[in-house]
Amino acid sequence: xxxxxxxxxxxxxxxxxxxxxxxxxxxxxxxxxxxxxxxxxxxxxxxxxxxxxxxxxxxxxxxxxxxxxxxxxxxxxxxxxxxxxxxxxxxxxxxxxxxxxxxxxxxxxxxxxxxxxxxxxxxxxxxxxxxxxxxxxxxxxxxxxxxxxxxxxxxxxxxxxxxxxxxxxxxxxxxxxxxxxxxxxxxxxxxxxxxxxxxxxxxxxxxxxxxxxxxxxxxxxxxxxxxxxxxxxxxxxxxxxxxxxxxxxxxxxxxxxxxxxxxxxxxxxxxxxxxxxxxxxxxxxxxxxxxxxxxxxxxxxxxxxxxxxxxxxxxxxxxxxxxxxxxxxxxxxxxxxxxxxxxxxxxxxxxxxxxxxxxxxxxxxxxxxxxxxxxxxxxxxxxxxxxxxxxxxxxxxxxxxxxxxxxxxxxxxxxxxxxxxxxxxxxxxxxxxxxxxxxxxxxxxxxxxxxxxxxxxxxxxxxxxxxxxxxxxxxxxxxxxxxxxxxxxxxxxxxxxxxxxxxxxxxxxxxxxxxxxxxxxxxxxxxxxxxxxxxxxx
Amino acid sequence: xxxxxxxxxxxxxxxxxxxxxxxxxxxxxxxxxxxxxxxxxxxxxxxxxxxxxxxxxxxxxxxxxxxxxxxxxxxxxxxxxxxxxxxxxxxxxxxxxxxxxxxxxxxxxxxxxxxxxxxxxxxxxxxxxxxxxxxxxxxxxxxxxxxxxxxxxxxxxxxxxxxxxxxxxxxxxxxxxxxxxxxxxxxxxxxxxxxxxxxxxxxxxxxxxxxxxxxxxxxxxxxxxxxxxxxxxxxxxxxxxxxxxxxxxxxxxxxxxxxxxxxxxxxxxxxxxxxxxxxxxxxxxxxxxxxxxxxxxxxxxxxxxxxxxxxx
Numbered sequence: 078x079x080x081x082x083x084x085x086x087x088x089x090x091x092x093x094x095x096x097x098x099x100x101x102x103x104x105x106x107x108x109x110x111x112x113x114x115x116x117x118x119x120x121x122x123x124x125x126x127x128x129x130x131x132x133x134x135x136x137x138x139x140x141x142x143x144x145x146x147x148x149x150x151x152x153x154x155x156x157x158x159x160x161x162x163x164x165x166x167x168x169x170x171x172x173x174x175x176x177x178x179x180x181x182x183x184x185x186x187x188x189x190x191x192x193x194x195x196x197x198x199x200x201x202x203x204x205x206x207x208x209x210x211x212x213x214x215x216x217x218x219x220x221x222x223x224x225x226x227x228x229x230x231x232x233x234x235x236x237x238x239x240x241x242x243x244x245x246x247x248x249x250x251x252x253x254x255x256x257x258x259x260x261x262x263x264x265x266x267x268x269x270x271x272x273x274x275x276x277x278x279x280x281x282x283x284x285x286x287x288x289x290x291x292x293x294x295x296x297x298x299x300x301x302x303x304x305x306x307x308x309x310x311x312x313x314x315x316x317x318x319x320x321x322x323x324x325x326x327x328x329x330x331x332x333x334x335x336x337x338x339x340x341x342x343x344x345x346x347x348x349x350x351x352x353x354x355x356x357x358x359x360x361x362x363x364x365x366x367x368x369x370x371x372x373x374x375x376x377x378x379x380x381x382x383x384x385x386x387x388x389x390x391x392x393x394x395x396x397x398x399x400x401x402x403x404x405x406x407x408x409x410x411x412x413x414x415x416x417x418x419x420x421x422x423x424x425x426x427x428x429x430x431x432x433x434x435x436x437x438x439x440x441x442x443x444x445x446x447x448x449x450x451x452x453x454x455x456x457x458x459x460x461x462x463x464x465x466x467x468x469x470x471x472x473x474x475x476x477x478x479x480x481x482x483x484x485x486x487x488x489x490x491x492x493x494x495x496x497x498x499x500x501x502x503x504x505x506x507x508x509x510x511x512x513x514x515x516x517x518x519x520x521x522x523x524x525x526x527x528x529x530x531x532x533x534x535x536x537x538x539x540x541x542x543x544x545x546x547x548x549x550x551x552x553x554x555x556x557x558x559x560x561x562x563x564x565x566x567x568x569x570x571x572x573x574x575x576x577x578x579x580x581x582x583x584x585x586x587x588x589x590x591x592x593x594x595x596x597x598x599x600x601x602x603x604x605x606x607x608x609x610x611x612x613x614x615x
Numbered sequence: 616x617x618x619x620x621x622x623x624x625x626x627x628x629x630x631x632x633x634x635x636x637x638x639x640x641x642x643x644x645x646x647x648x649x650x651x652x653x654x655x656x657x658x659x660x661x662x663x664x665x666x667x668x669x670x671x672x673x674x675x676x677x678x679x680x681x682x683x684x685x686x687x688x689x690x691x692x693x694x695x696x697x698x699x700x701x702x703x704x705x706x707x708x709x710x711x712x713x714x715x716x717x718x719x720x721x722x723x724x725x726x727x728x729x730x731x732x733x734x735x736x737x738x739x740x741x742x743x744x745x746x747x748x749x750x751x752x753x754x755x756x757x758x759x760x761x762x763x764x765x766x767x768x769x770x771x772x773x774x775x776x777x778x779x780x781x782x783x784x785x786x787x788x789x790x791x792x793x794x795x796x797x798x799x800x801x802x803x804x805x806x807x808x809x810x811x812x813x814x815x816x817x818x819x820x821x822x823x824x825x826x827x828x829x830x831x832x833x834x835x836x837x838x839x840x841x842x843x844x845x846x847x848x849x850x851x852x853x854x855x856x857x858x859x860x861x862x863x864x865x866x867x868x869x870x871x872x873x874x875x876x877x878x879x880x881x882x883x884x885x886x887x888x889x890x891x892x893x894x895x896x897x898x899x900x901x902x903x904x905x906x907x908x909x910x911x912x913x914x915x916x917x918x919x920x921x922x923x924x925x926x927x
Contacts, residue, residue, distance in 0.1 A: 317887045325890075338891035396678065402691075403681035404702065454784075459868075470673075470703050470873055477673035484784045485874050 108308040109595075109607060112320055113333035115460045115490055116284045116313040121266040122240035123195055124256040126202040126535075127494070128358075128512055131238050132604040133311060136289055137179075138240035138272035141170055141189065142233045146609060148357075148419070148516065148601055150233060154184065154241055154273065158233055165228040165557070166211075172219040176296045178243045179270075179277045186215040191244035191253075193223065199531060200255040205524050206235040206515070208532045209554035227555025234515040246271045259498050275304055275608040287311040295608075302608050309607055315460050315489075324349070324590055331595055333605070335588040337406040337463060343590045353588045354599030357419045358512035359412060360462055362455075362472065362580040363497075364388070365505040367540025373484075373505050375452035381445070382505070388577040390441035394479045395472065396433040401583060404467040409583035414574065415511060415521060417584050419601060422518030422566040427574060430581070438479045450480025456496055456504040457487040463585055469508055472582075500529065502538035509536065510585060514602055518566045522550040526573055539578055546572060638921040645917040651910035659716035666709035671875045680704035685895050699895040701876075701884060707895065710881055711903045717877040718907065721791050722858040726850050728796030733803020734846065738834045740804065741811025752808065755801040763856075764863055766798035771869045784872050791870055795857050802849055810842040844922045851915030855908040862904055878904045 117133035118125045143153035155170040176184040193213040196203040209229040216222045225232060247253050250265040270278040275297065276289035289309040298304050312329065314320040317336040323329045325346065335343065335351065344351045364382045365371060371380050381387045397411035413430035416423050442448060457469035466487045473483040483506070496504040513520050527533035527550045528542045549569050556562040587599045594613050597605050630636050639645050658665060668675045683689040685699040685707075698707035740751035758766065774790045775783070814820060815838070823833050864870035865879030866886075873880055878900045885897030 318889050321890055336887060336891075338888055338893070342890050342892070399678040403678050403704070466873060467702055471678050473874055474673035474676045474678060474703065483673075485872060486783060487873065 106307045107305060107612060108310060109306045109331060110310045110329040111331045112312045112314045112323060112329040114315055118491060119256060119258060119267045120270050120281065121256040121264065122242060123201040123203050124258045128603055134240055135604055135606055136276040137270045137274045137278050139274045140237055140239050142236045144237050146598060146600060166225050168223045168232050170221045174219055176273050177294060178273055179292060180246060182243050182245060184273050186218060186221050188241055188244050189221045190215050192241045195255055196239055198255045200257040202535060203239060204532050205535055208523060228557045229554045230557055231517060234517060238514050241273065243271050259495050276309055284313055303611055304608050305612055306607050306610050331591040331597060333589055335590045337408040340588050348593050349590060350593045350596060351588055351590045352597060352599050353586060356585045356587045356603050357417045357601040358510050358585045359415045359417050360510040360582045360585055361415045362508050363538055365540050366578060367542060371505045373454035381447055381451050384445045385577060386441045386445040387447060390438040390479060392577050392580050393431050393434045393438040394475045395580060396475055397430050397583060400468060400471050404464050404471050408586045411583045412581050415579050415581045416518060417513060419516055420513050420518055421516060422570060427570055435478050442479060450482060452482040453506050454484045454486055456493060456507040457485060458490040458493040459487040461490040462510045465508060468582060497538045498535060504538060507538060512602055519553045522569055541578055635921050642917055644913055648910040648913040651906060652914060655715055655907050656719060658712055659719050662712040662716050666712045668706050668709045670705045670710040670713050676704045678704050682893060698899045701896050707899050710876055711900055714876055714878040714881055714900060715903060715907060717871060718858045718861055721795060721861040722854045724792040725795035725857045726854050728792060729799040730803055730850055733800035734807050737804040737807025738811055738838060741808035742815055742830060742834050755804045758801040763798040764860060767794040767860060767864055770794035770797055787871060791861055795860050799853055803846060806845050806849060807842045811838050814838045814841050848915060848919040848922060851911060851918055855911040858908050
């Protein structure tokens, strides 16, 4: 008796659900299950300037200036921006009216002043983008002035990841101070969020699952931003095979970080779609060129990396074509510079990679006094870039061919990145990849080449110090003359390329895989924005 | 000096004629699995001479050899590999030989470690009794209530925290042995304690005590020989378990690093190529692991039956 009643009830519910699902229009509930290899490191919008972190935060928080899927600047929370005609060191931002945060509070000029000042704090990872900023002030109910140390025509380019928080919410929850990520601090904003974005955070379990639901009061809904996704379930799945299996079995709908070896197979699978495209990111190796002695090496009292000939030899030992062909299966563009072709300052000449030449590399090492080789440790992430661990293993082999024995320590990015960012850094030879959201060389210089101090070089573990270079880098942010500025950029590239400070590997190419009801193009910044998603009828 | 007496039969001959020897001769499974185990041990000991290359030496690997299918010829380098290569151009025959070497080394060493801990703990607990017994056995209970793999992961977690990253690669092997050894001692302790409790009350032990032997001597010289049978059975089965545990740890990414792959590491790497058709990277190491652990397991099974008087 009871069993039949339960059956009847279930049938009724099912019938109702089917009827609901058939209803057309806005009320349609469409969940998009999204997976990639790693999680956002934190939801605190200013704590980590890292790709997947920003990718998740872009759904919850918004910026004054945004980028459309093609990379062009478009209005975000600011409707207009201009340099004041009366004072070239002041940028004026006109704010969008009628925008509310997820908790209902209106978005005001005070929030902008608060958020930009928060991003300037010492523990913020975005301070490197705001080095030219002298002060932020409210100039009216919907106007904000940003004063720069000198004229900085490119400031809006640096604001496309500068998320806006609510001042009252932050103060109430004691998160006016940015989380100190490097010392593993936790604050309320790490697992909770209150933005103006198209999706509202519902639940967050780091490294397990993050659920967001549609913000029905979103200001930006339009023909190009249809906001068809009603719920996002974001699951980091670290193992490549497991992630792809989840897509094949229909457990997830959209997968980033598709392993290169699976692209062909997924393309030929019915009901699946694969999109590929270049990412605005370069993968390279860095090393400690500045310390007097290395801790992890076998050489006593000397730092082999400090010798330019050693670095050149290492650069020559890397067979980039082999990495491209075997490790990446063609899904990469070998390069000789740590700057993707999208970036202002890029030239085909800089991009040319040195041809692998083991004999010459050995000769150079011998000339530098390391003919017998030496031993070092290479730190490598294993869940951040396409085949990162495979690249490192290949490098270990190539270094071995010129007599440098490399111990490989590969671990999750949550353990790897602090090694690079800690002060002083805890790695002497490491792999990282760098994307350029501003599409300008200055961004690379200030994070990767400028001597590490309170504002600059937070990702630079080179321990390289060159006052002249630093001065040139700093001059870029206030140079108004585009021609002169580009000349300085070229000059800086010439210096750092001659020094062979980093060992570039390749520009990363990306692949996304999804069910065929979706068609999400590869985002050059690898931050797909799901508010643009349109569901196709199958 | 009298004339040499009739030569007593040698040890080998005695073993051959014993009950176990007889059971062995009658069991094709036991003979086959012994053969497999001996072959595996021999091959891994001789791996440096048998293997075409040293898969742990990065200078001997050519990335361009990567992903060559079994018996196929690499398009670029023109080289042929029996079982193909992995993504790093590592010859799988060599990788499996060296990988089984690690598996067996870790297996034997960790079994000896757990035996040493387990037997001493069991003997002491059984012989001394009272509080010592209660304490040791409760620790063993706690240990048994956790899956061995969790205990091993815990040991690894501590290792990662304590040892500086630069030294971790070279220390991994010893830590693997330690982790697996520490996670499997409780069964030995229980078995040895039970036997000790029985033996302790027997007349010969009382006699030994009466003539003034110290407890340690009694435990080692008189009680211990009586527990070798069951301990041997557990050890054989544990050897297979330890090999699988090592593979599991390496599969999970905490064991052997990818530059010195054990069978588990090879399986982990190969797993990424399941969908793309390069099955050999996963299949051959997995097959080697299965054959090895199955053979040892069958051997252990047979040994238990052969030593069990009730089944004879």
